[in-house]
Amino acid sequence: MTTPYHVLVVEDDPDVAEFVKLVLIKRAGMVVQMANNANLAFELLQQHEFDALITDIEMPGASGLDLVARVRQLRPQLPIVVMTAHASVDYAVTALRHAADEFLTKPIASAYLAARMTALAERGRADRIAAAGQVILAIGAHPDDVEIGVGGLLAAHRAGGDSIVILTMSRGDRGGDPNDRQHESLASADLLDARLFLEDLVDTKIGPADPTVSIIERVVAEVAPSIVYTHSSHDRHQDHRAVHQATTVATRRVPTVACYQSPSATVDYQPNRFVPIDGFTDAKMALLACFASQSDVRAYLEPDFVLATARYWSRFGGGRSCEPLEVIRDTSGIGQVGTPSRRVAAPLPGLV
Structure with a gap:
């Protein structure tokens, strides 16, 4: 039996946060930690090991892209997904330039979200074990x-x-x-x-x-x-x-x-x-x-x-x-x- 993947979800909208959490728990069998802002998320990343991170872009205070830039210094190999309600080429290019692994637009189909996060978390765990x-x-x-x-x-x-x-x-x-x-x-x-x-x-x-x-x-x-x-x-x-x-x-x-x-x-x-x-x-x-x-x-x-x-x-x-x-x-x-x-x-x- 494989230990469940551990994922950090960063989202300030309570409804979206609950949706993502339920999908990852129910469909993907993951252990999910929640944060409603970038600063709290970074603190959690300093304290715990995660297999993947998914974050909103637009949040009060530091943005999701600010978080991605900081995470890349702390956890260079951690798979990161950014999501936003604003589907635009500019957002996607900016996200990828900040070294995110994937860009998703809301609303996100639950099956697709579960499949992508599982694949990324599997890769993240393998990379972490290899590095350790x-x-x-x-x-x-x-x-x-x-x-x-x-x-x-x-x-x-x-x-x-x-x-x-x-x-x-x-x-x-x-x-x-x-x-x-x-x-x-x-x-x-x-x-x-x-x-x-x-x-x-x-x-x-x-x-x-x-x-x-x-x-x-x-x-x-x-x-x-x-x-x-x-x-x-x-x-x-x-x-x-x-x-x-x-x-x-x-x-x-x-x-x-x-x-x-x-x-x-x-x-x-x-x-x-x-x-x-x-x-x-x-x-x-x-x-x-x-x-x-x-x-x-x-x-x-x-x-x-x-x-x-x-x-x-x-x-x-x-x-x-x-x-x-x-x-x-x-x-x-x-x-x-x-x-x-x-x-x-x-x-x-x-x-x-």
Whole structure:
């Protein structure tokens, strides 16, 4: 399910504003924000992300064309439609010279309005996502799972301009106070500037079907990731195996899915990609240091253990430190960190 497009409508006539709003909501299924003047509209554009903008030309104070000129400086790629009751060549030429994408004259047929705004909003969202880099979703059964498995790689993605999302299926109450572990998860996500989804499934009793699958599907639909990292099936912990199974079902349309190594991984864990994290080991250690409630009771969180593990895997992937992955699907390119103009200086992963 695609997240509804978010559109800003700028119109000072209440009747026209209500018509446009209803058409976009009822016919196009959009989320609509309203503004009755250009200044309010510009404030909203500074505070929120929109997929498209539609504005009247003639309004009290600043005109719609004034608004378009300001928006082009703030959001160069945002699709803009201008509308007016005065159908004239001069108005259309002026609007297009102000870099509007389309000029509409009132009255506007509802079907045409819905179709054009849908097409423009689709383009606007695609451009915005491309400009922002990839969305990376890391899924773990418990707090600290993803940081142990791919903490260095997530830090590299973030440095390259990618957006990081962490989905943790339980609060890990079998391993400590769930409130402490929640705060630790939030602190780690904050270091990564990541969005955190912290669910409350029962620790040690997570299942491979619903509600686990539905939770992952909901997050995937909301954030639209291009790469997903999750647990391997080769793991002694039942929660890890269950999350792996649920993820493979719920992410079937995600271009790239790969499995990281957990401390409970078995000897059957067979990575086929080794991603160098040189330059990001300190960032990984800072993430793991957030989980203070675990560091005294989990030997695998000891710094020398973590660093030695990364050093070992570098024998296959180059550099001095690597994180291993079992790649089960890859069409977008693990290791291609950030948009082309913002690649970090991390070597591309090697294949064996």
